[in-house]
Amino acid sequence: xxxxLVLGAGRSCSTLIKHLLERSEDxxxxxxxxxxxxxxxxxxxxxxxxxxxxxxxxxxNIERDKRICESDLVMSMVPPFLHVSVAKVAIAAxxxxxxxxxxxxxxxxLDESAKKAGVLVLNEIGLDPGIDHMSAMQxxxxxxxxxxxxxxxxxYCGGLVATESDNxxxxxxxxxxxxNIVLAGQGGSATFKDNGRIKLEPxxxxxxxxxxxxxxxxxxxxxxxxxxxxxxxTYNLEGVKTLIxxxxxxxxxxxxxxxxxxxxxxxxDVHLVWDEGISWxxxxxxxxxxxxxxxxxxxxxxxxxxxxxxxxxxxxxxxLFDIETGPSKASGSPAQIIxxxxxxxxxxxxxDRDMVVMWHRFEYEKDxxxxxxxxxxxxxxxxxxxxxxxxxxGLPMALAAEHMLxxxxxxxxxxxxxxxxxxxxPLLPKLKxxxxxxxxxLRTIS
Amino acid sequence: xxxxLVLGAGRSCSTLIKHLLERSEDxxxxxxxxxxxxxxxxxxxxxxxxxxxxxxxxxxNIERDKRICESDLVMSMVPPFLHVSVAKVAIAAxxxxxxxxxxxxxxxxLDESAKKAGVLVLNEIGLDPGIDHMSAMQxxxxxxxxxxxxxxxxxYCGGLVATESDNxxxxxxxxxxxxNIVLAGQGGSATFKDNGRIKLEPxxxxxxxxxxxxxxxxxxxxxxxxxxxxxxxTYNLEGVKTLIxxxxxxxxxxxxxxxxxxxxxxxxDVHLVWDEGISWxxxxxxxxxxxxxxxxxxxxxxxxxxxxxxxxxxxxxxxLFDIETGPSKASGSPAQIIxxxxxxxxxxxxxDRDMVVMWHRFEYEKDxxxxxxxxxxxxxxxxxxxxxxxxxxGLPMALAAEHMLxxxxxxxxxxxxxxxxxxxxPLLPKLKxxxxxxxxxLRTIS
Numbered sequence: 001x002x003x004x005l006v007l008g009a010g011r012s013c014s015t016l017i018k019h020l021l022e023r024s025e026d027x028x029x030x031x032x033x034x035x036x037x038x039x040x041x042x043x044x045x046x047x048x049x050x051x052x053x054x055x056x057x058x059x060x061n062i063e064r065d066k067r068i069c070e071s072d073l074v075m076s077m078v079p080p081f082l083h084v085s086v087a088k089v090a091i092a093a094x095x096x097x098x099x100x101x102x103x104x105x106x107x108x109x110l111d112e113s114a115k116k117a118g119v120l121v122l123n124e125i126g127l128d129p130g131i132d133h134m135s136a137m138q139x140x141x142x143x144x145x146x147x148x149x150x151x152x153x154x155x156y157c158g159g160l161v162a163t164e165s166d167n168x169x170x171x172x173x174x175x176x177x178x179x180n181i182v183l184a185g186q187g188g189s190a191t192f193k194d195n196g197r198i199k200l201e202p203x204x205x206x207x208x209x210x211x212x213x214x215x216x217x218x219x220x221x222x223x224x225x226x227x228x229x230x231x232x233x234t235y236n237l238e239g240v241k242t243l244i245x246x247x248x249x250x251x252x253x254x255x256x257x258x259x260x261x262x263x264x265x266x267x268x269d270v271h272l273v274w275d276e277g278i279s280w281x282x283x284x285x286x287x288x289x290x291x292x293x294x295x296x297x298x299x300x301x302x303x304x305x306x307x308x309x310x311x312x313x314x315x316x317x318x319x320l321f322d323i324e325t326g327p328s329k330a331s332g333s334p335a336q337i338i339x340x341x342x343x344x345x346x347x348x349x350x351x352d353r354d355m356v357v358m359w360h361r362f363e364y365e366k367d368x369x370x371x372x373x374x375x376x377x378x379x380x381x382x383x384x385x386x387x388x389x390x391x392x393x394g395l396p397m398a399l400a401a402e403h404m405l406x407x408x409x410x411x412x413x414x415x416x417x418x419x420x421x422x423x424x425x426p427l428l429p430k431l432k433x434x435x436x437x438x439x440x441x442l443r444t445i446s
Numbered sequence: 447x448x449x450x451l452v453l454g455a456g457r458s459c460s461t462l463i464k465h466l467l468e469r470s471e472d473x474x475x476x477x478x479x480x481x482x483x484x485x486x487x488x489x490x491x492x493x494x495x496x497x498x499x500x501x502x503x504x505x506x507n508i509e510r511d512k513r514i515c516e517s518d519l520v521m522s523m524v525p526p527f528l529h530v531s532v533a534k535v536a537i538a539a540x541x542x543x544x545x546x547x548x549x550x551x552x553x554x555x556l557d558e559s560a561k562k563a564g565v566l567v568l569n570e571i572g573l574d575p576g577i578d579h580m581s582a583m584q585x586x587x588x589x590x591x592x593x594x595x596x597x598x599x600x601x602y603c604g605g606l607v608a609t610e611s612d613n614x615x616x617x618x619x620x621x622x623x624x625x626n627i628v629l630a631g632q633g634g635s636a637t638f639k640d641n642g643r644i645k646l647e648p649x650x651x652x653x654x655x656x657x658x659x660x661x662x663x664x665x666x667x668x669x670x671x672x673x674x675x676x677x678x679x680t681y682n683l684e685g686v687k688t689l690i691x692x693x694x695x696x697x698x699x700x701x702x703x704x705x706x707x708x709x710x711x712x713x714x715d716v717h718l719v720w721d722e723g724i725s726w727x728x729x730x731x732x733x734x735x736x737x738x739x740x741x742x743x744x745x746x747x748x749x750x751x752x753x754x755x756x757x758x759x760x761x762x763x764x765x766l767f768d769i770e771t772g773p774s775k776a777s778g779s780p781a782q783i784i785x786x787x788x789x790x791x792x793x794x795x796x797x798d799r800d801m802v803v804m805w806h807r808f809e810y811e812k813d814x815x816x817x818x819x820x821x822x823x824x825x826x827x828x829x830x831x832x833x834x835x836x837x838x839x840g841l842p843m844a845l846a847a848e849h850m851l852x853x854x855x856x857x858x859x860x861x862x863x864x865x866x867x868x869x870x871x872p873l874l875p876k877l878k879x880x881x882x883x884x885x886x887x888l889r890t891i892s
Contacts, residue, residue, distance in 0.1 A: 188715045194736035197728075198718055200780065202710035204650035209735050227716070264648035269634045270673070272644055282643075289655050290640035334646065 002029040002405050005067050007056065007086060008077030009035035009044045012100075012176060014385050016075065016394030017044045017051075020401065024050035027406050034067060061085070069093040073401055076101075083107060083123075087415075091117045098400055100126025100393050103417055111415040120410065124417040125400050127356060127392035128157040131431065132245075133417060134396070134424035135438055136360050139375055140235060141421060143364050150240050151370065152363035153231075156213055156222035158248030159389045162353040162380045163218075169314045171250035174346045175354035175381070175389040182266050182339045184247065185223060192228035193243040207258035213248060213359050215376050220357065221254050222246040234419060241363075248357055256311040260338065263287035263305060268335035278330050280322040283337070284315075297321045318345055354381040356388040363445070370446040377438045392436065399430050448475040448851050451513050453502065453532060454523030455481035455490045458546075458622065460831050462521065462840030463490045463497075466847065470496035473852050480513060507531070515539040519847055522547075529553060529569075533861075537563045544846055546572025546839050549863050557861040566856065570863040571846050573802060573838035574603040577877065578691075579863060580842070580870035581884055582806050585821055586681060587867060589810050596686050597816065598809035599677075602659055602668035604694030605835045608799040608826045609664075615760045617696035620792045621800035621827070621835040628712050628785045630693065631669060638674035639689040653704035659694060659805050661822050666803065667700050668692040680865060687809075694803055702757040706784065709733035709751060714781035724776050726768040729783070730761075743767045764791055794830040801826045802834040809891070816892040823884045838882065845876045 006017055013033075020031045031051045035041040038055040045051035056064055068074055068089045076086045076099040083099050084106045090097045091110060096119050103123040114121050124130055132155055143150060161173040174181060185206040192199050201209065201224060210221035224246045231245060232238055249257075260266050264287050274283060281297050292300035298312050298321055318341060319325060327337050348354060359376040381387035400418075403409060403426050410422045418424065432438075452463055459479075466477045477497045481487040484501040491497035502510055514520055514535045522532045522545040529545050530552045536543045537556060542565050549569040560567050570576055578601055589596060607619040620627060631652040638645050647655065647670060656667035670692045677691060678684055695703075706712050710733050720729060727743050738746035744758050744767055764787060765771060773783050794800060805822040827833035846864075849855065849872050856868045864870065878884075 189710055189713045191716050191718065195739060197736065197739075198720060198732050199736070200710050200713065200716065200718065200732055202650070202708075202713050204648070205708070205710065229718075262648075262651070264635055264646050264651065267635045267646065267648050270637050270646065272637065272646065272675075274644060286644050286646055290643065290645070293641060293643075 002027075002072040003070060004029050004031050004073050004075060004401060004405070005071035006031065006033045006075045006077060007064065009033050009037075009041045009053075010077065011385075011387075012390055012393050013044060013077050014387070014394070015390040016077070016397050018386065019394060019398040020075075021045070021048045021051055023398070023402060024048070027402055029072075029405060032067060032071065034064065061089075065089045068095060071095055073098065073405055075099075075397055075401065080104070084110070087114075087121050091119050091121070094119060096120045096122070096404060098122045098125060098397050098404075100124070100130060100397060102129060103415070108415055115414040118413050120404070120413050121415045122400060122410075122412075122418065123415070125396050125423075126394075127159075127389070127396075128358070130396050130418065131392060131436065132157055132358060132360075133419045134428055135358070135375060135377075136362075137235060137419045138421070138424045138428060139360065139362055139373065139440075140237070143362060143366075143373070146366065148364040148366040148371070150237055150362065150364050152240060152242030152361070153235065153237055154211070154222075154242065154244045154246075154361040155359070156211070156220075156246045156248045157358040158220065158222075158356070160248070160250060160355045160357060161348070162355040162388075165348075165352040165354075168346070169310070169317050170253055170256065170346070172253055172346055173348045173352060173354065174343065175348055175387045178339050178343050178346075179335075182335050182342065183268060185225075186261070186266060186268070186335075188226055190224040190226055190228070192224050192245070193232070193241065196241045198229070204261055207254040207261060210254055211244070211246065212251075215357050215359055215378055219251040220248045220359075221251050222248050222359075223254055234417075248359065252310060255308070256314045259301065259305055259307050259311050259315065263301070264334060266335045266338055268333045271333055272331065274327070274330040276330055277326060279324065279326040280320050282323075283327055283330075284320045287334075318342075348384040348387070350384050352384050354384075354387045354389055355379065356392050369444055371442060372445045373440060373442045375438045375440045377436055379436060391434075395431060395434050395436065396427060399427050399434075403427065448473075448518040449516060450475050450477050450519050450521060450847060450851070451517035452477065452479045452521045452523060453510065455479050455483075455487045455499075456523065457831075457833075458836055458839050459490065459523050460833070460840070461836040462523070462843050464832065465840060465844040466521075467491070467494045467497055469844070469848060470494070473848055475518075475851060478513060478517065480510065507535075511535045514541060517541055519544065519851055521545075521843055521847065526550070530556070533560075533567050537565050537567070540565060542566045542568070542850060544568045544571060544843050544850075546570070546576060546843060548575060549861070554861055561860040564859050566850070566859050567861045568846060568856075568864065569861065571842050571869075572840075573605075573835070573842075574804070576842050576864065577838060577882065578603055578804060578806075579865045580874055581804070581821060581823075582808075583681060583865045584867070584870045584874060585806065585808055585819065585886075586683070589808060589812075589819070592812065594810040594812040594817070596683055596808065596810050598686060598688030598807070599681065599683055600657065600668075600688065600690045600692075600807040601805070602657070602666075602692045602694045603804040604666065604668075604802070606694070606696060606801045606803060607794070608801040608834075611794075611798040611800075614792070615756070615763050616699055616702065616792070618699055618792055619794045619798060619800065620789065621794055621833045624785050624789050624792075625781075628781050628788065629714060631671075632707070632712060632714070632781075634672055636670040636672055636674070638670050638691075639678070639687065642687045644675070650707055653700040653707055656700055657690070657692065658697075661803050661805055661824055665697040666694040666805075667697050668694050668805075669700055680863075694805065698756060701754070702760045705747065705751055705753050705757050705761065709747070710780060712781045712784055714779045717779055718777065720773070720776040722776055723772060725770065725772045726765050728769075729773055729776075730766045733780075764788075794833070796830050798830050799827045800830075800833045800835055802838050815890055817888060818891045819886060819888045821884045821886045823882055825882060837880075841877060841880050841882065842873060845873050845880075849873065
C-alpha cells in the first residue's frame, strides 16, 4: 500500500483530501494529513478508515520530515514560502512533491538535485496556476500543429460567488485567502503586451483599464495580473502581439474597489495606531484630506476621487461610513484593518455556493485568415466547504497524484510546471469527467 | 596634529572637504579623503598641503579600516547602507563618526557599544535631516520655555535651482542624487497628522495634495514625506494636532511630475526590455492604453490622465514625445530610463547655481491666544560644484567636526541625532556666520 502525505488541511484542501480518500480503496493508498491544528486535520479525514491525521509542529520540522520520508508522494499545501523546505527533504528522501503554488526561483534551483534523485516536483497544478496552463497549452499546441500562427493570447480567471448566493452589492464573497484578495493587484506593476507593444500598469491603475468578458450571458471585467510577459517563453508564444493574463470580477466590482486603492485604504506598508474605539467613519477620514472635515464621509470621498453613487453604496454597505461601530482592532496596516472587515462582510455563509470562471482567448492566423477562438468554463461549488475553488485547486492535484502513483506517472523528473502535453493529455479528460468542462467557440475575424 | 578621515568624495562632499581644508591650519588637523575613484579624491584635495587622498577598494575594507583606526574622527559620506559597517570599525577603534544620513535601526543598535567605547556617532547632521532638526528644535524649545503649548508643526525643504539659472519649464535642476529625485515620494505611503487626525497618503497621491508656501515672494508647493508621525516623539511634540514634514518644489512641478507617477513612468519594480532603437514616443506609449494607439502621444496622455497644457509642454521638453531620438539603453526599470533622461535634461551646467530653501511653521497657544511663527532660509550656491546643496550638507558636518576636535565636543556619547540644545546652541550661530540665516515672523491667528 502506498502512502500520500498532505501537508496542510485548510479551506482549499477540502476537495483534495475528500477525493484522495474516495479513491483510496481503488488506488490502494493511505492518506496522511498533517496540520498545525490537529482538529482541522481530523475533521478533513472524517474517520475514514484509510485516513490518518497528525499534528504539524509550528516550532520544528521533526515530525513533518519523518512523515515525508515515510510517504510515497507529498501534496504540499503549506504557506508558499515553506514549499522549498518541504521539497528539499522530499528530494533527499527520493519522494515526489505536488504543489498548487507558483514556481519560485528558489524552487527552480532544486531542479538539478530533483533530477539526480529521480523525483518530480510538480508546481502550479491547481486552478490558476494549473488548469489555466493545461487548457491553454492544449489549444495553443493544437493551433500550431494545425499550421496556425499565434497572434494573441489572453486568459482571465476569477473566484466569485454563485448567482443564487449573491446577495451583496459587491457581488463577491471570499472563497480563498482573504489577504490575497485585499492585496490583489497591489504587489507590483502589471506588465503585458497589447497590440504589439509592451505595456506597464502601476498598481494604482490596474482596476481602471478593464477587459469586458461575457461568460454564459453574464458580464465580467478583467484586470491584468503582475507579469504576463514571462508567458511569452513559458507558453512558447514568442513574437505574439497580445499577451495578457488577468483576474475576473463581476462588472462594477473593480470600479468600486479602485476607490479603496486610490485612497490608500489597502496599503500594507505602514503600521498605524488609531485612537481606541475609533468609528469606521473616523477611520475612513484618515484617507481623506483635512479640508473635507466638515463634509459627510461620502461627500468627502466624492470630492477627493472620482467615485459614483453605486460605489458609495458599496462602501456604505461595508460599514465604512458607520459612526456607531469601528474596527475591532484599531492598529495595523490599512490592508489588515480592511481584511478583518471583509472576512466578516464577504463571508461565504453555510449553504452559500461560490463559483469559479475561466476564459481564454486565442487569436491566430492560418492560410491568410485570422481567427479568434475562445475557451471557457464556469463551475459552481457544492457548499461553503466543498467550494468550486477547493474543487478546482484540489482535483488537478488529486488526479496528478493518481497518475503518478497508479498509472505510471508523467515520465518527467526535476522541477516542473504542467505546460506540456504529458500533463494535459491525461489530466484534462479526467477533469472533464469531474465537471470541469471547457466550452470552445471559433470565429473568423478577418 | 589630529586627523579627519572623509570617506567618499562625491558631489555632496565638495564644501565639506573645502571647508575642512580651509580650517586645517587654524585647527591643526590633517584631512584624509578616500574614494573609490582616486582622481575624484585628489581633485577635492587640490594639492592642499594638509590634505591626503587615497583609493577606497570596492572589494575589501582593509585600507578603509586601517585609515579609520589611524584617524581622530570619521566623516562617513559613503552610500547610506555602508554607514553601519564604518561605524562598527570606528567604535571598536574608539573613533567618533559623523554622517548626514538618516539614522537606521541597525545604527541605533550600536548605541550601547558606542557609549561603552566613549564614542559619539552623530547622524542626520546635514541639511534635511540636519539643519531642519536644529533650527526647528531651537524654536520649539524656546516656545515651550516661554510657556507656549505646541499645536502644530510643519517643515518643508527643497533643493532647487537659482532664479538666474532657471531656464527650463520644470524650474528644476539636479543638485543631489538623481535616483532619489526619480523615486521621491514613491518609497512608501506618507503618514502625518492634520488637524487632529492621522492621515495616510499612498505614493500615487502625494503630488496631488500640496501645501502652498511663499518664500521671499516666490510660490512653492510642498508634498508630505514618508513618516512624519515619528517626529511626535523625536521632536517632543506629543499631542500636537498637525505634524507634517515634506519637500518643496516650484509651483507647477508637482502637478506635472504627478503625470509621470500616474502613468507608472517612475516605477522601479519591473525590469523591461524594449526593442533596440525604440523612440521616446514609442517608449512613452508603454504607459498608455492600446486604445490610444491612433492618437498622438500628447493626445493619448490627455485621454488617459487629467493632464494640462503646461504639463504636456514639460513632457515634450523632456523629449518624451520625440520620434527621432530614444533611450540610450532600452532596458531597465522605467525609473532607470527616466533617471538617465533627467540627468541629461536637468543638468546643473557649469556656471549654473542651485538654491536650497527651508520653511518651518509653528502653531502654538500661549495665555489663551494662538500664534503662528514661521522660520525660513534660502541659500544660493556658488557654482555647479560648490552648490547650496553641498554647502548645507557639508557645513553643519564640518562645524560639528571642529566642535568635537577643537572646542571640547558636545558632551555626548552613543548614537545620536542633533535635536537637542547641545548641538543647535553651538552650531546654529556659526552656520549663520557662514550665510545660513533663518528669518522668522510671528503673527496672532486667534
